[in-house]
Amino acid sequence: MTPPLVPAQRWWPWALAAVLPLLLFFWFRPRQAAAPADTAHEAQTLAEAPSPFAERGRGAVVSDSTRLRGVSWVGGDSITAAELEPLLKDHVSWLAQTPFGWQASATEPAIRSNFGRPSGRFGLWGESDAGIAYTARLARPKGIRTLLKPHLWVRGRSSWPGDINMTSAADWNAWFAGYTAFILHYAALAEAEHFEGLCIGTELQHATEPAHEKAWRGLIKQIRRVYHGPLTYAANWSGEYEQIKFWDALDYVGIQAYFPLSTQPNPPLDSLLRGWQPHLQKLAQWQKKIKKPIVFTEVGYKTTPDAAAKPWEWPQRLAAAAPADEATQARCYEALFRACWGLPWLKGMFIWKWYPSLQPDGSARRHADFTPQHKPAEAVLARWYGQ
Structure with a gap:
């Protein structure tokens, strides 16, 4: 049987009298100064922080399903579907x-390749045609697309490919002939395997100088006759992207x-x-002239205290015993996404880079x-990729 309700005018003074001392205690209790967070706690806080775009009402921009949420995959000796899980x-889609x-x-114009070698001196199985194709076939049913780069x-x-620089016109002609054979092979592979994107070169700083514009335009026409998907070129951040004259063809x-x-x-x-x-302001102004969307074909940070100073430098393997700085790396990632991820262009x-089967205690x-x-x-x- 349900007891009768007590009229409000009878019970609320007693309830207030019971609660008031607790309210006064928590309001006037001494406050302790916040202790400085250690780096592990700070890194964890960054990992769990809510997206600032949600606060700004920009979630619709970030949640664009066509945005490339990618990692640079390291090819190995084998691959299984479990290694893609x-x-x-992490919401990776590319x-x-x-x-x-x-x-x-x-200064040597000849280019050797790893087209058919399953392993050996010039590369790993995961970098061969067979390994690349098999990896993409495992990834596609999981909704993960492939950029061949x-x-x-x-x-x-x-x-560094930016050092490639021939010493004569004849050598440049030979280099472009060799590079044409090299990249057309991968254009054919991308077409046969239905890869969703092809990058036609990476950081070839001297080869993309304006003097070689005609050679690149001719090469792009040949590529388009073989591969019918989207094309890009991966230019170095330090000046190369501004010197290229063939962006309109990509x-x-x-x-x-x-x-x-x-x-x-x-x-x-x-x-x-x-x-x-300053980098983003310069990019935004330049992009208005080019009128092409931009993809960061590589971006990443070392696990070191100076990760933000020269991000392009590879860490010295001999410094492996030095304490890692995971908090700085996490802050660099947070800054990358906060500053860039919602930009309309x-x-x-x-992200550079991703090792299949890497264990928590791996090298x-x-x-x-x-x-x-x-x-x-x-x-x-x-x-951020989950936004």
Whole structure:
């Protein structure tokens, strides 16, 4: 049987009298000064922070399903469907797969390739045609698309394709002939396997100077006759993207976005955000002239205190024993997404880089490598890619 209700005028004074002392206690109790957060706590806070775009009402922009949420995939000796599952957890929707061509030196026009080799001296199985195609076939049913991004590796004292620079017109002609054969092979592979994007070159800074515009336009026409999907080129952040004259012949502007953000070690988030502003202002003004959407074809940060100073520099393997700075890496990721992810001209990005089957105690987890895997930066990535 339900008891009768007590009239409000009879019970509320007693309730107030019971609650009032508790209210007074919590209101007037002594406040303790907040203790400074340690780096692990700070990194975890960044990983769990809500998206600022949700606060600004810009979720519709960020949740655009066509935005490229990518990682740069490291090809190995094998691949299984299970190795793709962590990507789904992090809301990754694109892989950049990178086959290699090889030059003996920066002035040697001959290019060697890894077209059919399953493994061996010139590459891993995951970088061969068979490995790339198989990886893409496993990824596609999971909703993960493929950007094929061929890359030239320079042997000898140089390892950066931006150093490639022929010493004569004849050598340039030979180089372009070799590069045409190299990239048309991958255009045919991309067409046969229905890859969703093709990057026609990476950081070939001297080869993309205005003097070579005609050669690139002729090459792009040949590529389009073979491959019928979207095309981009991955230009270095430091000047190369501005010198290129053939952007109008491509679908996206690709930028290797290793912009320096701060010279100080362990920079705070507000300093990193300020560091982005001059780069983004310059990009926005330039993009209005080009009128093409931009993709960050590579972007990432080492797990080091100076990760924001020269993001393009590879960490020294000999420094692996030094303490890693996961909080700085996580702050760099947070600044990247806060500053860039909602920009209307940015089509997406590919995080450098992702190792299949990397375990929490794996070598790339322990040293200063770029990967966000098993670090607070991965949670930051997942939160933003999930928007």
